[in-house]
Amino acid sequence: MTTATRQEHDLLGYRDVPADAYYGIQTLRASENFTVSGVRLSRFPIFIRAFATVKKAAAIANNQVGVLNDTIKDAIVGACDDIIAGKYHDQFIIDMFQGGAGTSTNMNVNEVIANRALEILGYEKGDYQHVHPNNHVNLSQSTNDAYPTAMNVALDDYCTYLLDKMKVLYQSFINKSHELADYLKMGRTHLQDAVPMTAGQEFNAFATMIKKEMVRIESTRPLFHEINMGGTAIGTGLNAPAGYSETVAEVLSELTGRPYYIAEDLIEATQDTSSYVDLSGNVRLLAARLSKIAHDLRLESSGPRAGLAQYRLPEMQPGSSIMPGKVNPVIPEVVNQTCFHVMGIDHTIIIASENGQLQLNVFEPVIAFNLFTGMRMLANVCEIFATRCIDGIKMNDDYCNSQVFNNIGLVTALNPHLGYESASYVARKAQETGGSVYDIILEENLMDKAKLDEILLPANMVYPKVRPAL
Structure with a gap:
């Protein structure tokens, strides 16, 4: 069966685009060029909603400074609201790994918004003379200011998501510290017997570790309130009307409830990725802490008869295809693996940041992919660790007492x-x-x-x- 198409053109020529697609020709080309990871933009709804919020703020600001009429502004805002509400996310088909400093992602967003706006106004998709992806949706912008601003908005949301899950784990450790407050066990240094402690003290120390990392991650959030909207290509503000930068920051602040402001030096801000390195470093520290805790619990639950056997972890699934009755510490193990991955992610982000040459860092897509992925994975594993392991830990009390005395x-x-x-x-x-x-x-x-x-x-x-x- 033949699929209906519409014809679109760009500077490279003409292509047939599926008639029902909200994306357009530039997205189509990019989807063919970048078949790298198989991980599409649609897998990151937080980023999509953040990008739509930035485009909405830009449309309102452009209208307020007099370069976008009410009709087109309202249609763009309506399209953005649909995307923010979760609609049309399947139309974001770009691979997260891409050349072009995020231009393909920006154009995917521009085209989906433009075609939905055309529908709102009663026109056919692709009839860009009425609402154009570049001329109207991308008005007063460049990928080089819109993409990092959307990253900043998204990262603030990812911080919220991660911190919420860290709070779950923190409370789980606190609850366990109270439950086991009076249970003695041997503390160890160098893996050798040291001095007695209570299990409650050990779990309270775990809680303190998570609390400290929560403070560190929270401390990075203000870094993402500085944006470079209106800097356009390299920070000089070419093609951005007077008053646009300040207006878009004000509108974005109103839409999100966060205090966004324009960077003092837009040329510096357009090429700078240090805030991402800062956040990644703190995320890496969290991973290191979580991995250490998981290692400890695997050691202390080792056995059940020939190991340390201080704790009994919840039995989640059979542990062997050959050894009957064996149960493995699968939850701490998946915590370790997640943390290993996140610590590797940090190295990728450092390399990508250091290699941003001259007036633009073209590697922001790999920074975005890795930060979004790592933070989401750590958030998920914090909740899993709490609900499927920590909450159900029991102590081998008699055995621990005999070890102590x-x-x-x-x-x-x-x-x-x-x-x-x-x-x-x-x-x-x-x-x-x-x-x-x-x-x-x-x-x-x-x-x-x-x-x-x-x-x-x-x-x-x-x-x-x-x-x-x-």
Whole structure:
């Protein structure tokens, strides 16, 4: 069956475009040129909505400064509102990996908006004399200011999404710290026995790690409120009317509820990608923290009989196709893998930023793809980690108690009372004989039982206090 088409033209000639498509000839060419990742713009609805919001703000600003009439402005705004509401996202067919500094993405957006605006006005798709993708939707703009501004709006939204999921994980750690507040376990350094602590203290430390990363990510958000709209091609403002930059910033602020402002130096802002590097670095730090926590929980749940076996993780699925009864720590494992990927993403972003030559960084598409992807993945895995692992963790209480009170590391708690030499003697004898620290101290008459029992009370071992005089 033959598919109906319409004919469109650009500077390279004529092409047939599917008659029902909202995209146009430039999007069609780009979709043929860039068959790289298979990941289309449509996979990033936050970015699409952000771009439509920027185009809406531009249309309103152009109207206010007198270069776009009410009829076309209203049609463009109506088309943008449809896209912001989630319509026509399947029409954004551009591969996220593309040459041209995002021009293909910008034109995909321009063409979809133009053709939807034409429909609103009662015209056929492709009848661009009434609403043109370049002349009207892209009026007073260049890809080089519209694309990074849309990135900024989207990244602010991605920060919101990520922070919301981090809050879920943070609260999960806090809840677990309260639940296990009085449960003793051995702390470890160098993977060796160290001194006692409570499981509650360990999970509270995990919560603190997430809280610190939330503060770091939140601190980057103001960087994305500086925009370069009106800078057009390289920041000189060619073809942008007087007053447009300030007006579009004001309108965008009204539409989003965020304090957008025009960069002091538009030439610098058009080529600068340091804010993306800054955010990526903080996202990488979050990944490093999450991966460390996941590693810890895999170690501490190892076993169930021949490992550390301090915790029991929720059993999510059978763990082996050959070993009956085996259950693996699949949720921490997927957290680790996600974090490895995100840490690699950061390196890509650094390289892309450093290689932006002269007045424009043409590699913003790969920066956008990786930031959007990494932040979405980390957000999703934070929620999975919380709901499918942390919330259901149980403690092997009896086993942990036996580890604590039969452990040579217990002597460290007695060091301020016995002195280093006597404590070292007890530790060495316990190690050589297999005896307990508790029994050796009593056998050697180094301390009476009442005093020893008082020192080894859980509350006295795991919370800091004033050092006694020897």
